[in-house]
Amino acid sequence: MKMVMAVIRPHKLAEVRNALAQIGVVGMTVSEVRGHGRQRGQVERYRGAEYVVDLLPKVKLEIAVPDEQVQEVIAAVVQSARTGEIGDGKVFVLPLEDCIRVRTGDRGEDAL
Amino acid sequence: MRKQISALMAVSSLSLVGFATAQDLQQLKDLNELLSTPQGLKLIADTVWVLVTAFLVFWMNAGFALVESGFCRAKNAANILAKNFIVFAITTLAYWSLGFAFMFGDGNSFIGWKGLALMGEHNAPLVALGKAKEYSGDYSALSWTSVPLFAAFLFQLVFAGTAATIVSGAVAERIKYAAFIVFSFVMGSLIYPIVGHWIWGGGWLAQKGMYDFAGSTVVHSVGGWAALTGAAMLGPRLGKYSKDGKINPIPGHSMALATLGVFILWLGWFGFNPGSTMSANPSAIARIAITTNIAAASAGFIATLWAWLRLGKPDLTMMLNGGLAGLVAITAPCAFVSPVSAFIIGVVAGVLVVESVLLFDRVRIDDPVGAISVHLVNGIWGTLAVGLFAQPFADLGEAQPKPGLFIGGSGEQFIIQLTGVVAVGAFTFTASLITWAFIKALIGLRVEPEEEVQGLDIGEMGMEAYPSDPFPTFEALSVTLRVEPEEEVQGLDIGEMGMEAYPSDPFPTFEALSVTGWERFVPTFTHQPVTGKFPTPAVSELTVKSKPANGSESEIASPSAVERRLYSVILENANTERAKRRWERLCHEPQQAPPEFHEVYRHLVSFDGREFVFRGGEPERMKRAIERLFEGYLGVGASVTVEVE
Numbered sequence: 001m002k003m004v005m006a007v008i009r010p011h012k013l014a015e016v017r018n019a020l021a022q023i024g025v026v027g028m029t030v031s032e033v034r035g036h037g038r039q040r041g042q043v044e045r046y047r048g049a050e051y052v053v054d055l056l057p058k059v060k061l062e063i064a065v066p067d068e069q070v071q072e073v074i075a076a077v078v079q080s081a082r083t084g085e086i087g088d089g090k091v092f093v094l095p096l097e098d099c100i101r102v103r104t105g106d107r108g109e110d111a112l
Numbered sequence: 113m114r115k116q117i118s119a120l121m122a123v124s125s126l127s128l129v130g131f132a133t134a135q136d137l138q139q140l141k142d143l144n145e146l147l148s149t150p151q152g153l154k155l156i157a158d159t160v161w162v163l164v165t166a167f168l169v170f171w172m173n174a175g176f177a178l179v180e181s182g183f184c185r186a187k188n189a190a191n192i193l194a195k196n197f198i199v200f201a202i203t204t205l206a207y208w209s210l211g212f213a214f215m216f217g218d219g220n221s222f223i224g225w226k227g228l229a230l231m232g233e234h235n236a237p238l239v240a241l242g243k244a245k246e247y248s249g250d251y252s253a254l255s256w257t258s259v260p261l262f263a264a265f266l267f268q269l270v271f272a273g274t275a276a277t278i279v280s281g282a283v284a285e286r287i288k289y290a291a292f293i294v295f296s297f298v299m300g301s302l303i304y305p306i307v308g309h310w311i312w313g314g315g316w317l318a319q320k321g322m323y324d325f326a327g328s329t330v331v332h333s334v335g336g337w338a339a340l341t342g343a344a345m346l347g348p349r350l351g352k353y354s355k356d357g358k359i360n361p362i363p364g365h366s367m368a369l370a371t372l373g374v375f376i377l378w379l380g381w382f383g384f385n386p387g388s389t390m391s392a393n394p395s396a397i398a399r400i401a402i403t404t405n406i407a408a409a410s411a412g413f414i415a416t417l418w419a420w421l422r423l424g425k426p427d428l429t430m431m432l433n434g435g436l437a438g439l440v441a442i443t444a445p446c447a448f449v450s451p452v453s454a455f456i457i458g459v460v461a462g463v464l465v466v467e468s469v470l471l472f473d474r475v476r477i478d479d480p481v482g483a484i485s486v487h488l489v490n491g492i493w494g495t496l497a498v499g500l501f502a503q504p505f506a507d508l509g510e511a512q513p514k515p516g517l518f519i520g521g522s523g524e525q526f527i528i529q530l531t532g533v534v535a536v537g538a539f540t541f542t543a544s545l546i547t548w549a550f551i552k553a554l555i556g557l558r559v560e561p562e563e564e565v566q567g568l569d570i571g572e573m574g575m576e577a578y579p580s581d582p583f584p585t586f587e588a589l590s591v592t593l594r595v596e597p598e599e600e601v602q603g604l605d606i607g608e609m610g611m612e613a614y615p616s617d618p619f620p621t622f623e624a625l626s627v628t629g630w631e632r633f634v635p636t637f638t639h640q641p642v643t644g645k646f647p648t649p650a651v652s653e654l655t656v657k658s659k660p661a662n663g664s665e666s667e668i669a670s671p672s673a674v675e676r677r678l679y680s681v682i683l684e685n686a687n688t689e690r691a692k693r694r695w696e697r698l699c700h701e702p703q704q705a706p707p708e709f710h711e712v713y714r715h716l717v718s719f720d721g722r723e724f725v726f727r728g729g730e731p732e733r734m735k736r737a738i739e740r741l742f743e744g745y746l747g748v749g750a751s752v753t754v755e756v757e
Binding site for chain 2: 051076
């Protein structure tokens with residue numbers, strides 16, 4: 001089992017969720033995060049004083065996935081989240097040791 | 113012991129009530145008859161006018177509360193709101209017991225003292241009704257207005273409240289609550305009334321012929337000077353100014369509250385300025401309402417333009433401050449100038465306020481809401497403007513300023529106004545500075561750094577304007593939930609109303625969001641519109657379900673199985689570094705890339721220098737496209753192969 005963690009642009013979330021639903025992935029955890037990659041952020045002003053916002057709002061999805069589906073999930077996320085501009089985000093794949101469903105107590109891949 | 117003291121206080125207050133209170137109309141037996149005479153009707157109109165405008169000015173406290181809390185951070189909101197609330201309560205007590213008498217009671221040119229605690233005599237209404245030949249009472253400075261003492265008092269009280277609340281904006285986010293309370297009491301009982309006595313209470317500036325119709329000096333610059341000394345003595349908020357000279361913005365937490373507040377203040381000013389006629393003088397109050405509005409509009413507009421040019425964007429906070437600056441500036445001259453003059457006064461105010469906000473930051477005086485720039489700077493400008501733009505109006509009677517410099521007059525009125533500005537400035541600056549210093553020595557002015565960082569809501573008020581604990585711990589929650597308790601926990605907004613006051617979904621699902629114009633070469637991944645619930649079928653079920661029900665679905669049905677297939681195009685024996693650089697270059701400057709790039713980019717999943725992973729598209733086409741894109745970059749002996757899973 002793997003945990004696929006994707007940091008994407010907030011406005012792309014709907015599209016990514018649709019793309020995942022199409023390959024049968026429905027369960028996920030979504031959080032609002034801030035971050036940046038190699039580039040700095042944008043300059044803003046308030047009453048004449050400038051400041052740099054270099055932590056830009058992003059959305060993070062965490063999806064628990066069986067090993068066989070990992071490549072598919074990555075492909076779905078990457079293709080639907082991409083715009084071609086700097087700031088598109090990243091996808092990380094982490095090993096997942098176990099998964100338990102709280103309501104029934106199921107464990108392992110059945111619980112994904 | 114406590115019980116005995118409170119019993120004693122109760123008895124003494126009862127005996128106080130037994131003393132004679134203000135006489136005027138309350139003693140008249142044939143009052144109803146008198147009130148139906150023409151003079152009586154005028155008295156009624158005047159009194160209703162004064163009271164209604166007093167209520168409008170009272171409502172400005174709500175405006176100040178909203179502007180100040182909106183311009184400051186959420187963690188200090190409850191504290192700022194509390195300051196705005198308590199300042200009016202304190203001012204009522206201070207002004208009622210002492211301040212009103214100091215300001216309008218008979219005395220000398222410096223201060224009044226007759227009629228403390230509103231217990232003096234005042235027969236102006238009787239004079240207006242014809243029941244008394246001339247004024248006899250303790251507040252002769254108010255003998256020119258016919259309304260009952262209590263109405264005049266309320267009107268003046270709300271003005272005092274305005275002056276006091278100006279201070280709370282400049283000292284926000286770092287002052288001790290107790291320190292502010294003490295200062296407000298001194299302001300309402302002493303500092304404000306003394307200045308008011310000089311200009312409105314028959315004092316020496318009034319005798320000199322200084323005119324301040326609704327209080328640019330009396331209210332706004334007095335508040336402004338006190339705000340300046342307070343902000344200076346407190347010092348800037350932590351983090352506002354860096355050691356290297358940088359000015360750091362501390363954005364307010366709600367521009368919505370701030371904007372609403374400014375509108376409320378603007379409305380309140382329709383009581384502030386026209387009400388200062390203290391009589392229902394039709395042509396005067398209408399003219400004053402117009403000059404007030406024009407100045408607000410022109411100042412707001414010019415401030416917008418000025419900020420736009422100066423800072424690159426029309427900063428909303430500057431726009432709001434601009435509107436207020438115009439209102440402050442027109443406050444002194446409102447009855448004495450034409451609409452065109454009002455426009456010009458507003459234009460100057462709009463520029464002044466923007467520049468002074470920037471200036472005060474440059475000299476490291478931290479004013480979170482711009483109170484000093486709005487009230488002090490433009491209070492002075494408005495006062496001087498009387499000497500520049502005043503022109504005679506028949507409906508104002510005898511007491512009017514000399515014609516202004518720009519209206520063909522000499523500079524005489526201007527000099528008088530300037531004298532007043534300087535005198536009031538010197539007095540208020542000194543008096544407020546001494547008061548702040550006194551308070552600092554006694555109880556301290558500023559909160560501890562840790563408290564300032566944590567937020568004054570928790571430190572000073574022991575509660576939060578926006579309670580931040582998202583996980584409240586209730587024992588009840590561990591009980592097995594049935595339907596109704598669940599709804600209570602979820603919130604009745606959703607359960608009962610089917611909607612939310614504060615919609616919490618940060619990720620609204622709009623199809624429109626997938627078209628932004630950002631996608632230059634990656635056309636939107638065509639997908640079936642998903643309705644409401646996402647389906648939970650297994651992968652195989654999805655492919656079976658793709659039997660087209662209507663025309664649009666059939667386009668997608670067949671490619672969906674093909675689209676999902678993953679395959680690779682591999683660069684065998686190639687120079688990986690060069691390949692990676694070539695790819696990076698192509699991605700970085702897509703406009704200059706050959707058309708094959710767009711084809712490849714569309715279906716690409718990943719590339720690690722050797723293997724291109726694709727989803728969708730035809731493997732052979734991709735292979736040929738890659739060959740063309742990397743011609744000359746792969747090195748001798750390299751080849752491109754396709755690997756389908």
